[in-house]
Amino acid sequence: MPVVGVHRAQQPAAGLNALRSVSGYSIQQIINLGEQQVPRAAFKKASLSDWFNGRAVPGDAARFRRLVELLEARAERSPGHHARTVRDWEQLRKRARDESRPRPAAAPASRTPAAPPQQLPPAPGDTAKAGRVLAALPPGAPWLRSLRTNPTDRVHITHSAAFDNACDRLRAEVVVASSTFSSSVCR
Known part of the structure; x- marks a missing residue:
């Protein structure tokens, strides 16, 4: 009662x-x-x-x-x-x-598992451009060591000139699937 x-x-x-x-x-x-x-x-x-x-x-x-x-x-x-x-x-x-007691999060309305996001194969131009990016950057040991040890969203100031030169070479290239890559990485 x-x-x-x-x-x-x-x-x-x-x-x-x-x-x-x-x-x-x-x-x-x-x-x-x-x-x-x-x-x-x-x-x-x-x-x-x-x-x-x-x-x-x-x-x-x-x-x-x-x-x-x-x-x-x-x-x-x-x-x-x-x-x-x-x-x-x-x-x-x-x-x-x-x-x-805290309740667990509610289950989705549908009992069927959601399909995994469909991964598209890279555009042929993306693979070629990635190779050209690596070829355009100077292969010196300090540059490689810096990229391996620092966060990927930062380029050390001592290597920024080389990075800017590589970006300048690649800015003219337009690949439909990855046009945002060059604009976000090469500022």
């Missing part, structure tokens, strides 16, 4: 607070009673406070069950108290726990 007007993640907290109120136990009394149980139920003040205030949903089902059993046993003595079963409490805890 959910608590009306309360967000599902807050339902265990609202229910636990109501049950604690009927039982008459303080948080410290609950901790002390847990220490006396066999086997011992280790309740921490911060965890109980978070559970009762709705800042956290109990993660440990066994500890939550022990808390509910302890509170229900005392609350049963109060006239008019309608006890919930441990199973009801556990369902409430699970729903709140599931709601508080």
